[in-house]
Amino acid sequence: MTINYLDEISKIKTHRSGQVVSLHKPLLLLLALSRFLKNGEQKFLYDDVEEEMKRLLVEYGLKNTKAVRPQYPFVYLASSSALWKCSVNKSELSNPDVATRKEVLGATGQLATGFINFLKEKDHAEQVITTLLHTYWPEAYHCEILETLGIGDLQSMAAYNDNKPQSRDKSFVVDVLDAYERKCAICGYSIRLGDALIGIDACHLKPIQHYGDDLVTNGLALCKMHHWALDRGAITINPNRQVIISDKLNGPKLDDFFVLYDHKPIHIPRDNKKHLADANIEYHMEYVFVK
Numbered sequence: 001m002t003i004n005y006l007d008e009i010s011k012i013k014t015h016r017s018g019q020v021v022s023l024h025k026p027l028l029l030l031l032a033l034s035r036f037l038k039n040g041e042q043k044f045l046y047d048d049v050e051e052e053m054k055r056l057l058v059e060y061g062l063k064n065t066k067a068v069r070p071q072y073p074f075v076y077l078a079s080s081s082a083l084w085k086c087s088v089n090k091s092e093l094s095n096p097d098v099a100t101r102k103e104v105l106g107a108t109g110q111l112a113t114g115f116i117n118f119l120k121e122k123d124h125a126e127q128v129i130t131t132l133l134h135t136y137w138p139e140a141y142h143c144e145i146l147e148t149l150g151i152g153d154l155q156s157m158a159a160y161n162d163n164k165p166q167s168r169d170k171s172f173v174v175d176v177l178d179a180y181e182r183k184c185a186i187c188g189y190s191i192r193l194g195d196a197l198i199g200i201d202a203c204h205l206k207p208i209q210h211y212g213d214d215l216v217t218n219g220l221a222l223c224k225m226h227h228w229a230l231d232r233g234a235i236t237i238n239p240n241r242q243v244i245i246s247d248k249l250n251g252p253k254l255d256d257f258f259v260l261y262d263h264k265p266i267h268i269p270r271d272n273k274k275h276l277a278d279a280n281i282e283y284h285m286e287y288v289f290v291k
Contacts, residue, residue, distance in 0.1 A: 005118050006131045008082045014136070015072075019287055021210050024073035026136040027056045029083065030129070032111055034149035037125055043110040046074050060137065060145055071104035078109075085110050138207050140231035172214040176202035179269040180221030186235075186243055186261050189223040201227045205237065206280040210287065217277040220266070225257055234258075236289035237281055241266050246290045 009029070015022040031049060035041040053070035061068070076099070078086040088107040090096045111119075119125045129151070133142045146152040182197055183190035191198045203222050206212030220237075222230060229235045234249045235258065243261045268275055 003082050003114060003118075005082065005115055005124075006127060008080055009128060009131045010135045012077070012080050012083075012135075019210075019283060023061045023136050024057065024069070025077045025080070026132055027061055028053060028070075028073040028077055028109075030132055030145065030149060031056060032084075032109070033119075033125065033129060033132075034151045036111060036116070036119065037151055042116055043108055046071065046104050046107045046109065049074075056148070059148070060141060069099075069101075071099050071101050074104055074107065074109050075099045081112065083112055083115050085112055136209050138204075138209060138231035140228040172216070172219060173202040175216045175274075176219035177221050179216050179219070179271065179274040180267060183221065183267065184223040184226055185220050185266040185268070186226045186264075187223060187257075188267065199224050203227045203230060205230070205276060206283045207231070207288070210283070212280065212283075215277075216269075216274045218280045220276070229258070230284075231288075233284075233288045233290040236285050237266060237276065238285065239278060239281055241268055241276065244285075244289070248290050 012025050012029070014025060028049075031052060032041075032044060035044070050070050053073075054068055057068045057070060075086050075088050075090055075093070077084040078089075086107060086109045088099070088104055090099065093099055093103055119128065129146075133139075133145065137145065143152065177197070177200065181190075182200060184200060190200065200221055200223060202219055204212045204214075205218050205220060208214070212218050220230070226235065229249075234246050236244050236246075238244050242263050242265050245258045245262045249258060
């Protein structure tokens with residue numbers, strides 16, 4: 001039976017604690033892929049990847065949480081057996097649902113043989129990385145994750161664009177841009193080349209990677225700068241539909257691009273039914289915004 005590895009990647013079961021989505025498994029797979037691409041490594045000793053996994057989890061795993069348990073994905077990614085094997089089976093643990101560090105020390109994990117063969121074929125590694133990034137992280141994170149893992153130079157931009165998963169609902173883009181009159185809801189930016197709109201995105205307030213929907217009530221039209229900032233949690237929208245900037249945001253031009261709009265109301269659609277849903281605002285403030 002032929003395995004669709006891209007489909008397997010998009011179906012990795014991510015743990016949810018309440019509204020919080022855990023990205024432990026996708027991060028471990030990205031780390032393993034980076035080592036495979038850089039030096040051909042296929043088998044990994046837990047003790048050798050633990051510290052790097054901790055750093056990755058703090059930066060890209062879960063927002064606003066103290067739970068960093070790199071031993072979990074090392075064991076539980078094996079539930080995606082087409083992708084990962086582990087010398088420790090969860091059935092061997094004292095508690096199958098709670099792998100302890102002590103039980104995982106000395107364990108080995110490895111990329112599945114069939115998956116390795118797939119990765120060796122032309123452009124397949126790029127397709128796998130692209131699928132991982134777009135399935136589990138907003139686009140604002142992608143370049144930084146690649147740079148952190150040291151595989152940016154291996155990422156063919158042509159392959160990246162050609163294989164990028166499409167929006168689940170193409171009407172989302174049209175509906176959001178129309179609702180916000182094709183201008184940034186924060187700064188009013190609206191530049192066109194002829195009739196073509198340049199640098200304005202329809203973005204999700206509650207990320208689709210966090211099970212956000214494609215309804216216009218979860219959308220904002222934003223310029224590239226403010227879209228990036230929203231996705232990274234550098235800014236948020238409060239229940240009064242005002243922009244709030246993170247205290248941790250700093251750097252040149254901060255006043256021009258961000259402080260100027262702090263606690264200022266965003267542009268809202270004329271149709272009340274297209275306003276941001278309160279639940280999506282609350283989610284972004286609690287789970288995405290960097291406090």
